[in-house]
Amino acid sequence: MAKDKWGKRMSKIVFLNSPQNLSELYNELGDAGSELPPLGLAILAAVTREKGYDTKIIDALALKITIEKTINAIIAEKPDYLGITSTTMSIYTAAEVAEGVHKANPKIRIILGGPHITAVPEETMNIFPIFEIGVIGEAEDTIIELLNALDEGKSINKIHGLIIREKEKIMLTDKRKPIMDLDRMPFPAWDMLPNLVKYYQPAADTMHRYPATLLITSRGCTGQCIFCDRSVFGNLCRCYSADYVIRMIKKLQQDYGIKELFIEDDNFLLFKKRLKEICERIISEKIDITWSCLGRVDTIDEELLKLMNKAGCWQINFGCESGSQKILDILNKGVKKEQIEEAIKMARKAGMDVKGLFMLGNFGETKETIEETLKFIRKIPLTDFHITCFTPLPGAAAYNLAEKYGTFDKDWKKTNMFNADNFVPHGLTKEELEKYYKKAWMAFYIRPRIIVNYIGKLRHPQIRKKVLKGGMGFVKFILK
Ligand code: B12
Numbered sequence: 035m036a037k038d039k040w041g042k043r044m045s046k047i048v049f050l051n052s053p054q055n056l057s058e059l060y061n062e063l064g065d066a067g068s069e070l071p072p073l074g075l076a077i078l079a080a081v082t083r084e085k086g087y088d089t090k091i092i093d094a095l096a097l098k099i100t101i102e103k104t105i106n107a108i109i110a111e112k113p114d115y116l117g118i119t120s121t122t123m124s125i126y127t128a129a130e131v132a133e134g135v136h137k138a139n140p141k142i143r144i145i146l147g148g149p150h151i152t153a154v155p156e157e158t159m160n161i162f163p164i165f166e167i168g169v170i171g172e173a174e175d176t177i178i179e180l181l182n183a184l185d186e187g188k189s190i191n192k193i194h195g196l197i198i199r200e201k202e203k204i205m206l207t208d209k210r211k212p213i214m215d216l217d218r219m220p221f222p223a224w225d226m227l228p229n230l231v232k233y234y235q236p237a238a239d240t241m242h243r244y245p246a247t248l249l250i251t252s253r254g255c256t257g258q259c260i261f262c263d264r265s266v267f268g269n270l271c272r273c274y275s276a277d278y279v280i281r282m283i284k285k286l287q288q289d290y291g292i293k294e295l296f297i298e299d300d301n302f303l304l305f306k307k308r309l310k311e312i313c314e315r316i317i318s319e320k321i322d323i324t325w326s327c328l329g330r331v332d333t334i335d336e337e338l339l340k341l342m343n344k345a346g347c348w349q350i351n352f353g354c355e356s357g358s359q360k361i362l363d364i365l366n367k368g369v370k371k372e373q374i375e376e377a378i379k380m381a382r383k384a385g386m387d388v389k390g391l392f393m394l395g396n397f398g399e400t401k402e403t404i405e406e407t408l409k410f411i412r413k414i415p416l417t418d419f420h421i422t423c424f425t426p427l428p429g430a431a432a433y434n435l436a437e438k439y440g441t442f443d444k445d446w447k448k449t450n451m452f453n454a455d456n457f458v459p460h461g462l463t464k465e466e467l468e469k470y471y472k473k474a475w476m477a478f479y480i481r482p483r484i485i486v487n488y489i490g491k492l493r494h495p496q497i498r499k500k501v502l503k504g505g506m507g508f509v510k511f512i513l514k
Contacts, residue, residue, distance in 0.1 A: 045114040045185050046088035049075045052118065052127040053094035053104050068237045069096060070248040070296075071230060074148065074173075075119050076222030081174050084220055087181060091226045094131075096233040101127060105134035108142075115181065119148035120158075122428050122449045129162040136164060143184060147173050150446075153265040153429025155197040159204045168197040171210050171266055172253070174219055212267070216253065216274045221282055224290065235496070236296045238504040239389065239418050242324050242348050244494040246294035247286060251279045255300035257330065259353075260366045261393065263429030264300070271304055276311035283316075283323055297327035304333050313345035324348055326389075331377035332369050339384035349387040349418070352377060357410025358403035361396045366431075371410070378414050387487075389418035394474055395467045396424045397432065397439035399459045404470050408477050417487055419478040422451040423471060424459075472512060479508070 051072045075091055083089040090111055094104040108116060108131070116135055118128045132144050147169040151158050155168055167190070169176050176195040183190045190196060195210025213219070224230050231245040240246070252273035255264060274282075286292040303309060316323060326349035334350075352374065356362055359371050381388045392411065394404065411419065426432035426442060427449060436442035440459040448456045454467040478484065488505075492498040 044086045044088050045181065046090070046112065047082055047115040047117055047181065048108055048111050048113040049079050049089070049091045049117045050104070050108065050119070050128075050131065051075060051091075051093040051095045052120075052124045052131055053097075053099055053101055054124055054127055068240070068248075068296075069234050070236065070298075071096075071222070071224070071227050071234045072119060073222050073248065073250050075117075076224060076227055077219060078117065078147075078173055078177055079226050080220040080223040082177060082181065083223060083226075085178055085181075089223075089226065091223070093228055093233070095124075096228050101130055101134065104131050105138065108135050109138045113142055115143050115145060115184070117145045117147060117177070120146055120150035121148060122150045122153070122446045125150045125158065125162070125446055129164055132162075132164045143167070145169060145177075145180065147177075149263060149266050150428065151197070153263055153427070153433075155206065156204060157428075159197055159199055163199075166199045170195045170197060170206070172213050174213060176210055212253070212270050212272065214272055216272055217278045221285060224286070230286075230290045230292075235500060236294075238497070238500040239420075239488075239491070240296050240326060240349070240351075241294060241497050241500065242326070242491070243294040244496045245290065245292055246296060247290070247292050249279075249282065249286075249295045249297050250299055251282075251297060252299045252302065252305060256304065257301070258366050258368065259355075260364075260397075260431040260435065261355075261424065261427070262300075263427045265429035267300065271301060273299075273305045273308055276308045276315060279308075279312050280315050280319075280321070283321060287321070287323065293323065295323060295325040297325055299328065301330060301333065302327045303329040303338075306333075306338065309338065310341060313341045313347075316345040321346075326351065326387075328353070330369070331374050334377055334380060336380055336384065339381055339386065343385040347386060349389055350381050351389040351391055351420075352381075354390040354414075355393050356396060356403065357392075357407035361398060361403050361407075364398045365393075365396060375414055378416060382415050382417075387417040388415070389420060390414065390416045392419070392421040392474070393424045394421055394471050395454055395457060395459055395462070397435065397459060399424070400461055401466075401470075404474075408470075408474060411474065411478050412481075416478070417484075419475075419484075421471070421474050421478075423454050423456070423467070425449050425451045425456050472514075475508070476512060 079089045079091050092107055120128050135142055145167050146165045151168040152170050155170055179193045194208045196207040198205050236246050253267040254271040324346040329350045329352055331352050354374050355365055355367055378388045426436040436457055440457055442457050454464045458464050
């Protein structure tokens with residue numbers, strides 16, 4: 035039991051990532067999917083631990099345990115507080131666990147946080163009466179103010195960034211300002227997660243070397259794309275300093291032997307000066323790391339790409355979305371089709387692999403725009419590819435526009451982005467969309483160049499295992 039400096043028992047918080055199975059998240063492609071550490075929870079746990087709270091993380095998703103086992107594991111910890119993270123996909127399981135915990139021990143105060151409650155706070159509180167307190171947005175400061183107030187039995191109404199149920203009423207407190215100085219925060223508490231190497235792996239096609247892990251080094255995105263939920267970090271872009279990032283990399287290497295990173299920032303390439311510094315330090319300090327990242331096609335230049343490649347970056351994942359300019363404009367992507375093509379060529383020339391991320395069944399989509407996309411996919415020199423079904427996510431502008439553009443089933447359980455159950459644009463049927471979805475995967479993958487590239491990735495036994503399992507899932511999906 036943790037105690038403060040006067041020997042008083044500090045209260046205990048358990049942070050939870052709700053249970054879910056990979057096929058719920060990715061359908062047949064589950065075995066190829068990412069299993070990545072919940073960095074939001076790991077940072078919050080580091081913060082509460084630093085402030086003296088007895089802290090524990092239960093990542094039921096990584097541990098692959100059932101709802102019942104999750105509830106038992108929480109109860110066994112005898113916490114004062116349970117902090118649950120939520121995406122739209124996980125909110126129903128989060129509520130189920132919360133109900134089970136409340137039934138077993140009503141004294142445990144349940145706090146909900148994460149992208150889903152941030153995106154649609156009132157709607158969520160109305161649907162799930164089990165939740166009493168929700169934290170909106172970034173929570174590193176909010177959680178401490180909240181726990182301190184609850185511990186002391188004080189009112190929480192003046193704490194910024196909350197949604198609170200009080201008797202029959204739901205009230206939002208003032209908005210919390212984004213954290214500007216990210217460096218003041220501790221590293222994620224990787225040590226409190228289940229073993230980082232054993233339980234977490236990026237998707238088969240994102241792993242170049244093993245062991246690999248996820249890293250987030252900035253917050254916010256200037257983009258205005260209507261399909262993206264930017265509720266937590268918003269448009270204000272902030273980043274950890276280059277020095278902080280280098281120290282995180284070194285810690286991951288020393289403590290977990292990490293050799294490969296997947297940097298999944300919303301807009302990693304935006305911070306050019308910092309990026310240059312990170313690359314230069316990796317090179318000059320001979321840090322043995324390879325990495326890939328996400329990027330917007332309008333944030334790159336040739337010189338930087340070459341430097342990134344020299345510093346171990348072997349792949350960029352560009353959000354291409356569609357091969358139709360009409361669709362790109364509807365999505366408010368803010369880029370031209372030619373820019374996408376140009377950026378891919380530039381990255382390839384700099385020695386990098388390029389994975390194109392696409393969506394199908396977008397607002398305004400027709401058979402013609404889909405055919406245009408399929409043609410584009412085969413024409414541009416991508417080395418890898420990913421496509422999801424367009425899904426109007428709570429928190430994204432598309433959520434409130436969807437009914438104008440098609441048939442929208444708002445059911446939050448259907449937002450895994452791998453089926454056409456959620457949104458079908460006017461003029462197309464669900465069956466047609468599913469047919470095209472399969473066709474798109476095949477259009478890209480069933481080509482000798484791509485298959486050879488995949489075989490080339492089978493260096494480490496763990497990567498081989500993941501790619502082969504993913505390949506079998508792919509065959510199942512095609513034959514379905
Ligand atoms: C890495 C990532 C993943 C990884 C790992 C997710 C994980 N375990 O955390 C993988 C690939 C597995 C994944 C899967 C999915 N993802 Co994802 N993912 C991300 C990404 C790029 C980064 C997440 C991250 O680490 N952020 C950094 C941390 C610090 O931020 P954070 O997690 O939001 O946490 C902060 C706050 O939210 C809050 N908070 C979070 N939890 C809690 C809990 C408590 C108690 C409190 C008080 C506060 C709190 O405090 C934290 C610190 O400030 C985000 C985009 C983004 N910019 O965040 C999308 C994002 C979270 N994913 C999204 C989606 C849609 C999905 C999928 C459905 C897609 C799919 N099928 O592949 C699945 C669903 C997974 C699930 N179980 O629900 C959406 C969620 C939108 C929504 N409305 O729910 C996002 C926001 C992308 C987007 N812009 O649209 N994802």
